[in-house]
Structures are given as C-alpha cells and as structure tokens.
Amino acid sequence: MLKKVHCVRLDGDKAELEDEIAEEVPLVIFVNGKHFSTAMISPQMREEFVTGHLFTEGIIDGPVDIESLKVESNTAKVLTRHSTTFLESRKVILSGCGSTSSFLDKKKLPKICSNLMLDRTMVLNAMKAVLRSDNFKRSGGFHSCGLFNESGAIIVVDDIGRHNALDKVIGFGLIRNLDLKDTFIATTGRISSDVALKCARANIPVIASKGAVTTLAVEIAENSGLTTAGFVRGNKMNIYSGGRIN
Amino acid sequence: MLKKVHCVRLDGDKAELEDEIAEEVPLVIFVNGKHFSTAMISPQMREEFVTGHLFTEGIIDGPVDIESLKVESNTAKVLTRHSTTFLESRKVILSGCGSTSSFLDKKKLPKICSNLMLDRTMVLNAMKAVLRSDNFKRSGGFHSCGLFNESGAIIVVDDIGRHNALDKVIGFGLIRNLDLKDTFIATTGRISSDVALKCARANIPVIASKGAVTTLAVEIAENSGLTTAGFVRGNKMNIYSGGRIN
Numbered sequence: 001m002l003k004k005v006h007c008v009r010l011d012g013d014k015a016e017l018e019d020e021i022a023e024e025v026p027l028v029i030f031v032n033g034k035h036f037s038t039a040m041i042s043p044q045m046r047e048e049f050v051t052g053h054l055f056t057e058g059i060i061d062g063p064v065d066i067e068s069l070k071v072e073s074n075t076a077k078v079l080t081r082h083s084t085t086f087l088e089s090r091k092v093i094l095s096g097c098g099s100t101s102s103f104l105d106k107k108k109l110p111k112i113c114s115n116l117m118l119d120r121t122m123v124l125n126a127m128k129a130v131l132r133s134d135n136f137k138r139s140g141g142f143h144s145c146g147l148f149n150e151s152g153a154i155i156v157v158d159d160i161g162r163h164n165a166l167d168k169v170i171g172f173g174l175i176r177n178l179d180l181k182d183t184f185i186a187t188t189g190r191i192s193s194d195v196a197l198k199c200a201r202a203n204i205p206v207i208a209s210k211g212a213v214t215t216l217a218v219e220i221a222e223n224s225g226l227t228t229a230g231f232v233r234g235n236k237m238n239i240y241s242g243g244r245i246n
Numbered sequence: 247m248l249k250k251v252h253c254v255r256l257d258g259d260k261a262e263l264e265d266e267i268a269e270e271v272p273l274v275i276f277v278n279g280k281h282f283s284t285a286m287i288s289p290q291m292r293e294e295f296v297t298g299h300l301f302t303e304g305i306i307d308g309p310v311d312i313e314s315l316k317v318e319s320n321t322a323k324v325l326t327r328h329s330t331t332f333l334e335s336r337k338v339i340l341s342g343c344g345s346t347s348s349f350l351d352k353k354k355l356p357k358i359c360s361n362l363m364l365d366r367t368m369v370l371n372a373m374k375a376v377l378r379s380d381n382f383k384r385s386g387g388f389h390s391c392g393l394f395n396e397s398g399a400i401i402v403v404d405d406i407g408r409h410n411a412l413d414k415v416i417g418f419g420l421i422r423n424l425d426l427k428d429t430f431i432a433t434t435g436r437i438s439s440d441v442a443l444k445c446a447r448a449n450i451p452v453i454a455s456k457g458a459v460t461t462l463a464v465e466i467a468e469n470s471g472l473t474t475a476g477f478v479r480g481n482k483m484n485i486y487s488g489g490r491i492n
Contacts (some may be wrong), residue, residue, distance in 0.1 A: 008485040019484055021476075023462035024439055040439050040462065095307045120256050140477065141436060141458030160438055160460050167417050190387060192406055193270055193286050212387030214406050215249045215268035216286065230267075231386065238265055239254040 001042055001135050001158065019231065022141030024160045029076045031059060031084055042159040043166045046071045050078060052171025053164075056198040059084055060139040063174050102175075105192075110197075114181035114205040118245050120237070122150060123208045126186035127232045128152050130208070136188065145169055145187040147178075154183065162189025163198070170202045180204050191217045191228055199226035206244050208232045213240045247288055247381050247388075247404065268387030270406045275322045277305060277330055288388065288405040291414045292317045292353025296324060299410075302444040305330055309420050318393055339397045356443075358471040360427035360451040362489050364407045366483070368396060369454045372432035375399050377456070382434065391433040393424075393450075400429065408435025409444070426450050437463045437474050446470035452490050454478045459486045 007019040025043045028035045029050055036059070041049055047069060054060045060080060067079040125174060126148045130136075133144040135158040145165035146156035155172050155187045159165035166187065173180050184206035193216040199207050200220065206227040213221075213230040218240045221228045227242025239245055253265040264313040264425050271289045275282045275296060282305070287295055293315060300306045306326060313325040372394045376382075379390040390401035391411035401418050405411035411459045412433065419426050430452035431445060437455045439462040446466065452473040459467075459476040464486045473488025485491055 004468055005461065005464055009482065010485065010491070011482040019486075021464070022458060022460045023487070024462040026439075026462075086270045089420070096294060139458055160436075190406075195274075212268060212385055214387055215251065215439065216270035216272075218251055218267070236255065236257040240251060240265070245256070 002139055005114065020139050022135070022139045022146060022160050026074050027066070027071075027076055028074060029053070029078065031086070032080060033080045034086075036078075036086060039161075039164060041161060041164045045157060045172070046076060048168045048171035048175060050076045050171070051174055052167035052169070054078065054176055056167055056170060056201055057091060058201070059086060063177075089126060106223045107245075109220060109223045110172040110200040110203070112181070112200055112205050113201055114203065114225075116150075116182055116184065116205045116244055118150070118206060120245055121149070123184070123186065123206070123229060123245055124235060126153070126184070127208060127210060130156055130186045130188060133158050143187065143189040145185065147173055147183050147188065148186060149183050151205060154178065162187060163194060165189070166195060166198055170198065170204075173202070184208070186232070190214070191221075191230060193217050193220055196226055196228065200226050206242070208237065208245075213238075247290060247437055250383055266385050268381070268385045268406050272320050273317075273322055274320060275299070277324045277332070280332075282324075282332060285407075285410060287407060287410045291418070292402060294403075294414045294417035295410060296322045296346060296417070297420055298413035298415070300324065302413055302447055304447070305332060309423075309425060337350055342438060352469045355466060355469045356446040356449070358427070358446055358449055358451050360449065360471075362396075362428055362430065362451045364396070364430060364452060366491055367476060368394070369430070369432065369452070369475060369483065371483060372399070372430070373454060373456060376402055376432045376434060379404050389433065389435040391435065392429065393429050394432060395411055395429050400424065408433060409440060411435070412441060412444055416444065416450070419448070423469060427460060430454065432449055432478070436460070437467075439463050439466055442466040442470070442472055442474065446472050452488070454483065454491075456486065457485075 003023045028038045039153045078183040087205045130144045130146045136144045142158040143162040147169040149152045157168045190211040191213040196217040208229040221241035227244040228240045229237045248266040249269045274284045305395045316323045376392045382390045387410040388404040393400045393415040401413045432454045436457040437459040442463040454475040467487035473490040474486045475483045
C-alpha cells in the first residue's frame with residue numbers, strides 16, 4: 001500500500017529524505033473477453049473491488065452472476081453467467097439528456113428498503129474508526145472508507161480513490177452475503193452523485209463523510225431514501241437528507 | 247456554483263439551518279454525433295472543460311481540431327475537423343496490459359519540453375492563491391486548481407472534481423493559445439497518475455499540490471520530465487520528481 005520514494009523537502013532549508021507514498025496500480029478489467037474498464041487503484045482487495053465495481057456499475061446483480069473471476073497481476077478476467085451488454089460508455093446515465101431534471105429520472109433511481117435507525121454516536125464513532133487508518137495518517141494519499149453496522153466496523157479499506165474504496169467495501173459485503181440494508185458507510189471522501197448512487201444501488205441506507213455533499217448527491221439521496229451526513233468532524237455533522245440519524 | 251439547501255446540524259444539540267453546498271451537474275459530451283462521455287462537473291466554464299477534456303483524453307490535439315463546439319444546458323456537441331475514433335473505453339491505456347511496467351510504456355509517454363525554473367516562493371504563493379478560493383472556503387465541497395506563470399495567477403477554477411478543474415484550466419489555456427510550457431499548476435487535489443498524464447500531455451512542466459502524490463504519478467512524472475511537489479502547506483513542500491523548483 002505504501003512505497004518508499006526519494007524526495008526533496010523544502011522548508012526554509014532543503015533536505016533529501018525517504019518518504020512513504022500511496023501505491024497506485026492499474027487494474028484492467030475484462031468482462032466476457034471484452035475490455036470493460038481500467039481502474040487506477042491501490043493494490044489490495046482486487047477481487048472485492050471488481051465484484052463491487054461491476055455491481056455498482058450495474059453489470060451484475062451480485063456475486064451469483066459471476067461464473068468465474070480471475071485476478072492476475074494487473075488484469076482481472078470475469079465471466080458472467082448471463083451475457084452482458086456495455087457499449088462505448090459505461091457511465092450511469094439515468095435517462096434522457098435534455099436537462100438536469102430529466103437526467104435525474106426519479107422513477108429509475110434505486111429505492112432503499114431498510115429499517116435502520118442510528119444514534120449519532122454510532123456515526124461519530126464510525127468516523128473516528130475511519131480516521132484511525134494507519135495508511136491514511138502516514139501518507140495522506142488515501143481515502144478511507146468503512147462499512148459499519150450497529151455493533152461497529154465490519155471492514156475499513158484505504159484506496160487512492162474514494163470511489164474505489166467504496167466499491168471495495170461493497171464488494172466485500174456482497175461476497176460475504178451481508179445484508180447491506182443493516183449497514184452504513186463512513187468515508188473520508190466527499191459524497192458526490194456517483195457515491196450516492198453506489199450506496200442506493202447497494203441498498204445501504206446511510207452514508208457519512210468527513211467532507212462535503214454535492215447538490216446532485218442530495219437530490220439522488222432524497223429520491224432514493226438515502227441519509228447523507230457531511231462534515232462529520234469531532235462531535236458535529238450536517239445531515240442533508242433522510243432521517244435515519246438521531 | 248453554490249446552492250442553498252436545508253440541513254440539520256447535530257452538534258450536541260440539533261438545529262435546522264440553510265447550508266451552502268457545491269452544485270454538481272451532468273455534462274453529456276457528444277463528439278461527431280457519438281456519445282463520448284458524461285462528466286459530473288460544476289456548472290461554470292463548460293466550453294473550457296470540453297476543450298481541455300478532449301485534449302487531455304487525446305481526442306484532439308488542440309482547439310484548431312474543433313470545427314464547432316456548442317454547449318446547451320447539460321449537453322455539449324463537438325464536431326472535429328478530422329474523424330476521430332474512440333471505442334468502448336476512452337481511458338488512457340498506454341500499452342500492453344501484462345504488468346505495471348509494460349502498462350507504463352516509457353517510450354509512449356509525452357515528453358515535456360520547457361526551460362521553466364521556479365523559485366519556491368512562486369509555488370508557495372500560488373498555493374496560497376488557490377486556497378483563497380471563496381467557493382472552496384464556503385462549501386468545502388470543491389477542488390481548486392490554478393494555472394500560473396512567473397508573474398502569478400492566470401486563472402483559478404473550482405470544480406467538484408479535481409480532474410475537471412485541471413481540464414478546465416488546461417482548456418482555458420488552449421483556447422487562449424497560451425504557451426503552456428511557461429506555466430505551472432497549483433491544486434488542492436492529489437496528484438494521481440491521470441493528473442500527471444494530463445499535465446505531461448499539455449506540456450505543463452510543474453504541478454504542486456496541497457495533497458499527496460501517488461507512486462504511479464511519480465513514475466510518469468520522472469519519465470515525462472514533470473516536476474511534482476506534494477504537501478505544499480505553509481512554507482513547506484516535498485518534491486518527488488523533477489528539478490524545476492529551487
């Protein structure tokens with residue numbers, strides 16, 4: 001995860017030193033023999049990443065759809081049980097492209113189905129657990145993202161990308177057949193539209209971030225039933241949508 | 247850029263308030279009638295974004311290759327002078343996919359050609375200018391990225407995405423026919439491989455970030471002749487590649 005590199009530190013003075021920085025590697029994903037995407041990720045948990053990524057991108061509906069998944073070096077080869085179609089664009093485009101509101105076709109958004117209610121201390125403690133990540137503290141080059149339930153952390157993952165870290169924890173949950181409706185996410189990364197969509201698709205009812213929430217994420221969250229909390233720092237947080245945190 | 251939303255603030259107590267958050271909108275880009283990509287961006291500077299994005303993704307070699315560019319609402323339609331080919335993947339894949347080192351085919355990386363040398367105070371001042379961004383301070387939901395030369399800021403842009411902000415300043419420079427070899431970038435976003443590649447392709451010789459640099463970015467930078475400085479904070483910085491900052 002961390003690699004030592006030579007670096008020159010300027011600080012009034014000039015010093016040469018070894019610094020630990022975040023490792024970034026390509027992962028080329030083939031689905032049924034066809035190139036699906038190349039992700040730049042941190043090297044660990046590649047199978048979880050591929051499973052979560054294909055799920056949150058809508059290519060599979062769960063690990064049960066995967067016939068085989070082979071990860072070797074920087075290539076992942078996936079065979080699915082049913083044929084898949086993905087064309088030149090693999091981005092989630094919800095509907096027509098005429099305007100923001102038609103783009104955000106509320107009827108097509110995933111609806112979260114869950115009875116989860118959280119006490120705010122659970123969310124604050126989850127954020128503290130995420131911020132304890134050693135990689136995060138040592139290099140400053142990662143995002144940390146954790147999957148939690150009412151009892152605490154299920155897993156915390158670091159990745160150079162906030163989307164990657166989220167795909168990894170979702171993949172982790174899917175592979176282990178966890179009931180994601182009883183879980184929530186705490187992350188160091190901002191909550192943008194794609195992050196909100198990934199949670200909604202995975203039926204994860206709450207996401208809390210150390211950072212900000214964007215307008216489109218709030219719109220998606222409101223229509224999917226996702227609770228979003230931003231600026232979770234110390235004992236504070238701002239809740240922008242949903243009512244699952246008390 | 248900022249939009250007021252209703253929010254609940256938990257802070258020991260519970261209060262309802264209006265908060266300003268970063269606006270995020272989709273921009274659907276068609277090139278020669280074919281869907282190229284859908285980017286989630288902050289709404290301003292769409293033409294600059296499209297120009298910079300198509301350039302850094304290798305679709306055009308400059309604004310001269312654009313026959314027409316029409317941005318309406320959330321759709322951009324581009325006609326190029328020459329036919330373009332982009333297949334199912336528009337990601338930069340430099341070469342074969344067998345391993346990290348063959349992926350990073352050094353012979354195919356852009357080589358930066360510039361005589362720029364910077365005094366460290368220029369870089370520190372540039373970072374201060376970027377951090378002064380009002381949007382950045384008010385919402386915490388943006389990345390700020392600026393294009394500078396030895397005389398100071400040419401333009402500073404905020405966007406919800408660090409790649410978007412970089413594409414916008416590069417597009418700004420290209421449209422105005424600036425000689426990018428005499429410029430440098432200061433940004434609040436981390437320097438990952440794609441960010442380093444975008445600078446190299448634009449012949450921008452120096453990038454400085456408030457955040458970290460990844461291993462693959464350093465590898466690309468060393469092979470392209472890009473100077474990378476991370477953790478530029480206060481009077482300090484770490485230089486991971488290149489020797490253009492004294």
